[in-house]
Amino acid sequence: MTLYRATVMDTPRDPLAEGPDALQADADAGLLVRDGVICARGPFAAVAAAHPEEEVVDLRAGVLLPGFVDTHVHYPQLRIIGGLGRPLLDWLTTCALPEEARLADAAYAATVAREFVDGVVRAGTTTALVFGSHFPGATDALFAAAEAVGLRMTAGLVVSDRFLPDALLTTPDAALAHSTALLEKWHGRGRLRYAITPRFSLSTSDAMLDACAEVLGAREDVWFTSHLNENPTEIEEVRRLFPGAGHYLDSYDQHGLVTSRSVMAHNVHPTAHELEVLASSGAAVAHCPTSNSSLGSGLFPLAAHLDAGVRVALGTDVGAGSGFCLLKEGLQAYFVQRLLGPHGVDLGPAALLHLATRAGALALGLADEVGDLAVGKQFDAVWVRPQPGTTLDVVLRHGADATDTLAKIFTLGTPSDIAVVWVAGRAVTGPSAPVPPPLPLEAA
Numbered sequence: 001m002t003l004y005r006a007t008v009m010d011t012p013r014d015p016l017a018e019g020p021d022a023l024q025a026d027a028d029a030g031l032l033v034r035d036g037v038i039c040a041r042g043p044f045a046a047v048a049a050a051h052p053e054e055e056v057v058d059l060r061a062g063v064l065l066p067g068f069v070d071t072h073v074h075y076p077q078l079r080i081i082g083g084l085g086r087p088l089l090d091w092l093t094t095c096a097l098p099e100e101a102r103l104a105d106a107a108y109a110a111t112v113a114r115e116f117v118d119g120v121v122r123a124g125t126t127t128a129l130v131f132g133s134h135f136p137g138a139t140d141a142l143f144a145a146a147e148a149v150g151l152r153m154t155a156g157l158v159v160s161d162r163f164l165p166d167a168l169l170t171t172p173d174a175a176l177a178h179s180t181a182l183l184e185k186w187h188g189r190g191r192l193r194y195a196i197t198p199r200f201s202l203s204t205s206d207a208m209l210d211a212c213a214e215v216l217g218a219r220e221d222v223w224f225t226s227h228l229n230e231n232p233t234e235i236e237e238v239r240r241l242f243p244g245a246g247h248y249l250d251s252y253d254q255h256g257l258v259t260s261r262s263v264m265a266h267n268v269h270p271t272a273h274e275l276e277v278l279a280s281s282g283a284a285v286a287h288c289p290t291s292n293s294s295l296g297s298g299l300f301p302l303a304a305h306l307d308a309g310v311r312v313a314l315g316t317d318v319g320a321g322s323g324f325c326l327l328k329e330g331l332q333a334y335f336v337q338r339l340l341g342p343h344g345v346d347l348g349p350a351a352l353l354h355l356a357t358r359a360g361a362l363a364l365g366l367a368d369e370v371g372d373l374a375v376g377k378q379f380d381a382v383w384v385r386p387q388p389g390t391t392l393d394v395v396l397r398h399g400a401d402a403t404d405t406l407a408k409i410f411t412l413g414t415p416s417d418i419a420v421v422w423v424a425g426r427a428v429t430g431p432s433a434p435v436p437p438p439l440p441l442e443a444a
């Protein structure tokens, strides 16, 4: 067993529903971890007194947070991060799809898979819902890389049978066969799960969506993810291609693909009826604010989602998004709501932490295991510990209180401020992730 001594912050309750007091912040906490599971939490002195024989890891020089949950990210797009200045369909054609075609090369795909998983965990993400590749071999390489590192990951083969370059297309029969094979190999293996992943309605025929429904229907515990209502031109094209669908969401819903195991990315331009269907089905929306800003997709109507009762979490949407770190997504989500003026939601630091952690766990049906640092949960955690002398290090010494400390972390934090990341109690940011000597903070 290991006893971690730290300033711990998490959001087992939802600050968006209950207000900022839902932030749980414990200044000198003890977290006892056995076999990767938190088995005691309380004031350090009390936990240490009850377990005097346990090894103590002193993390008081930083702040311990739950591992971040990224509910939407594309593995084959790692190397094209930074393609600025284009709207969605132009960006896909110019930046994303040519790179995605390169993953036909198995060696190239295996390298990108390792780079991807490494980048994700270094950014503090311990759980992710990942768009795989259009190629089965490359998607297999992604699962292998996640397993090797220990990332908690749900992912799937991306399938399409129109609109994209020929190299990225498949048939419904082949999609069914390859998805089923990958599902049988990886779903439920360790911390890995499978998600049926049609790219978006624009690139999938009704026959392809039927094939997706067949895989989804075969198993109770398989996930579904795709894109929704990201860009006005895209939405118009979907309307043209699916004349029988009432709206974009309906193009999936008509095939039984919108359920409580569905995570739909973006939804920047929803209709009221789509929000009703999302809420009543229990599907979640992955809000990807740096992607939406970069592609000029629009300002996410968070208030309308919350008012309708739709579950919302955060996604980085790399490569349209600008990096793997959920701290940056949180800050950008805050900016977007500010830009909406009176129509924006007041996203305080506690709400940002919830969106980056427990909201993602809820969206992925994993909230009994991860998302906060309560007793009984997996020890999936990040230790925010900036290098001495950096601006974040300096300002953290002058945090007025826990909320202020958290605001500073979201405002200034980057992957280089994340010193250690654990998944299920094991450090994943390096075989012997070094723990710098403690340097107490002025205020937590």
Ligand SMILES: O=c1[nH]c(=O)c2nc[nH]c2[nH]1
Pocket: 074, 088, 092, 096, 199, 200, 227, 230, 291, 317, 320
């Ligand atoms: O942001 C996005 N990234 C993508 O790769 C994609 N494909 C379809 N729609 C998409 N949106």
Ligand SMILES: [Zn+2]
Pocket: 072, 074, 227, 265, 317
């Ligand atoms: Zn995406």
